[in-house]
Amino acid sequence: xxxxxxVQPFGKEASNYSKxxxxxxxxxxxxxxxxxxxxxxxxxxxxxxxxxxxxxxxVEKGLARExxxxxxxxxxxxxxxxxxxxxxxxxxxxxx
Numbered sequence: 001x002x003x004x005x006x007v008q009p010f011g012k013e014a015s016n017y018s019k020x021x022x023x024x025x026x027x028x029x030x031x032x033x034x035x036x037x038x039x040x041x042x043x044x045x046x047x048x049x050x051x052x053x054x055x056x057x058x059v060e061k062g063l064a065r066e067x068x069x070x071x072x073x074x075x076x077x078x079x080x081x082x083x084x085x086x087x088x089x090x091x092x093x094x095x096x
Contacts, residue, residue, distance in 0.1 A: 010092045014063035021054065022046075032072035043072055059083050062091030 008014075029044040037043055046054040053075070058064035059082040066079035087094045 010063055013092060014058060017058070017061065017063055021048070021057070027054070032074045034069075034072055037069065043069060045075060053078075055079070056082050060086055060091075062086040062089075062094050065093065 025048060028047040029042075030047060031044050034043060048054050055064070056075070056078055059066055059079050066076070066083040068076055086092070
């Protein structure tokens with residue numbers, strides 16, 4: 001998150017979900033081709049368990065959007081599918 005930027009729609013809900021889901025939780029970070037963006041931020045897939053990806057959950061719940069950062073696209077189709085489901089169900093950021 002960039003300092004002095006407004007909170008995105010449903011940002012507070014996403015933050016609360018993150019705290020609830022990740023507090024005291026061991027996670028595994030999986031990297032794609034590039035580990036950081038041009039601003040030095042970590043780019044990773046966050047796994048809570050072998051079959052539970054946190055990034056996907058945020059998109060499925062309409063708390064995040066699918067965004068492709070070339071060349072990191074290993075799970076792009078997973079995120080697109082999750083976003084389409086959230087849109088169809090009009091969840092959170094897709095509720096309007």
